[in-house]
Amino acid sequence: MHHHRPLLTLATAMFAIGTDSFVIAGILPDAAQALHVPLTTASWLLTAYALTYALLGPVMATLTTHWPRRTLFLTGFTLFTTGNLLTAYTPHFGIALTARALAGLGGAMITPAAVAAATALAPPQRRGRAIATVMTGLSAATALGSPLGTAIASLTDDWRTTLLFVTTLGLLAAAGTALYLPTLPTPPAIPLRTRLTPLTDHRTGLTLLTTLLAYTGLYTVYSFIGPALDRATHDNGTTLAALLLAWGLAATAGTLTSGPLTDRYGSRRVINTAITLAAINFALLPWTSAHLPTTLAALLIWGLCGWGLLTPQTHRLITTRPTDAPLLTGLASTAVYTGVAAAPLAGQAALTWHGPHWLGPLGATLLILSLGTAEAAHTTIHRRTESAPR
Template sequence: MDKRLIVLASGMFAIGTDSFVVAGVLSQVSTSLGVSVALAGQMVTLYAISYALLSPVIAAAAAHWPRKRLLLTGLAVFVVGNVVTAVAPNIELVLASRLIAGLGAAMFSPTATATGASLVPPEQRGRALAIVIGGLSSATALGAPLGTFIGGALDWRATMWFVAAVGTLAGLGVAWRLPEIPTPPAISLSRRLAPLADTRVLLTLLTTWMVYAGLFLVYTYIGLSFDRATGGDSRVLAALLLLWGVAATAGNFAAGRLTDRYGSRRIINAAIAVLVIDFALLPLTSASLVTAVPALIVWGVCGWGVLVPQQHRLISITPAAAPLLLGLNSAAIYVGVSMSGVIGGAAIAWFDRHALGLVSAVFLVGALFVAEWARQRIARPEVRPTGVVGATSGSAR
């Protein structure tokens, strides 16, 4: 295992902790600042939308920066954003600080995944991506539950200080262990967005968006959705998040090996199909701790099992544009996350909070159809403007 991948994963762990821990303390934020849970949930929305919109812009503007400097700067901005969240006296400043933290994530995350993919031969790319993304999924196994527990034992501000400390430690690890990495050729913003004109890429990104919008509809409001199972106890919620995170980490690493062996299509379709069933049953399975446990295990394994084959599929479409495509995929994830906060908040107002799983299932069914549509387009040879027929590797199928 390349130690450089572990260093990159440590930064992803910090980014992931911030992404997932807020859901565990939303009720505390709501009470502390005197706002509704739905408004507090926009902390997730603004963090995600900042990341999604700024990722391609930052990638173009900082294209001439050395990779290590960009990674460290991103973590520094990320830490500042979380410190501001921890000391903010009102919801307005809290929400503004989420934009700052999202900017830091936008600088770090796509750079880390693209760098990880470039460090290994093509036949090991799935496992390399799994290691780097493993930092993100392991944050669900350790960072988010620990942050939620800290919030329950102290308060939500202590949780945000914890996230800032994790980001600081990750920055020290990157500074100490990651060697200088060659700066890739500078690419303009228009060229970075050019892959969106490729229907195969667009459909694959749409699949990512629909999957993670569906998953985070429930996750953002997991404290409310699973209140019957937790009895409102933050310690039980932290334990459930720990279980979910362990399952997510296992699913992520298993997906890396399975994608290298079987290709992306089987893994993507199987994972999404199982998620549809799991989320459709959530109104029932979230009612008690006994049934909530297996539901969260399936959610973790399959939800994170989709990410690696999706990235692998994108890289297989146009290997030379891998950094651009991975950045767009990360943006698609966070656009989905940002919209899930809004859609989930509306669904809570319109329907019962325990029915969020059904809304998620609708998104996941759509994702399954779009994923197969993408596969069909990928299977067709693309005729280039020059008249050259572009080939696609079988692993993309």
């Protein structure tokens, strides 16, 4: 029982960090207006957080190896909450951008440490479950954090309230860490070069490239979700929040069902089906997003397929190099968030050319490319397995 409180605290931390990466998309038009910048410029607020979070995760894990765990968590939470408060209350776009990166740095310090702490807290036979509990915080953030944040902004008529909500989550997780986290042994030092070694293996590299392309495609539309769905929502924030909640619940269902499906049918079939369905769905978005019922259907398919891709992709990664599992899960997360960071940049180009309703086909193109790399990864893995000494 004594493991439950620290694990729940760590899950709350992951919920706060996950919410922060997705929440800005729902309030982007309001943030752009308040900071006196065009929508395309404001989308850098998404990139600043996601890119810092993605790229500095492995770096911070290396640099902070010898820090006591509690010090590490509390430093991370301090940066995270400071970044969010600064974003909410600065009138200057440049400062807001730096503040988003600061919050991302806090997140980059906490995530690898939270997964490692979950592993250390649980006995060996319950480790998988402990890691899953902590990581559920991230997927719950997709399901609940983003719609909650959008709804809060809509109800209070102030986008800054959303950032205060995320700050409060961060403070709760920090308090929980200070109160409940037992003294944990510092993990063994792993040099950065070792952390990045799996990238030189073609099987791993192609699998991670698939994740990167797929999530850039999936988040191209999400980054500008308000304008992309404005015909269905009639610019009503509460309707958008309800649609995001449906998307998030479908994402959670996708996460939960993809594990058993991967065990039953193998990762290749689940990966290819999820990417293909998502690509078709996105190609049709210029037409489906014009009406509320078809928009809802499109979001349900998107949530199921988009988040149903993560488990079989992680499974494929770990089965190629089982001994590198902890490093690979870190790299998988880096690939997802680099995609999330790159998506607004890809979306900016499409917005300039064709407007927000045509973001879907751009996402579909990136998804089709990811299907190509997924098949290349499968072929490379298959070839390596056949030529392996028996």
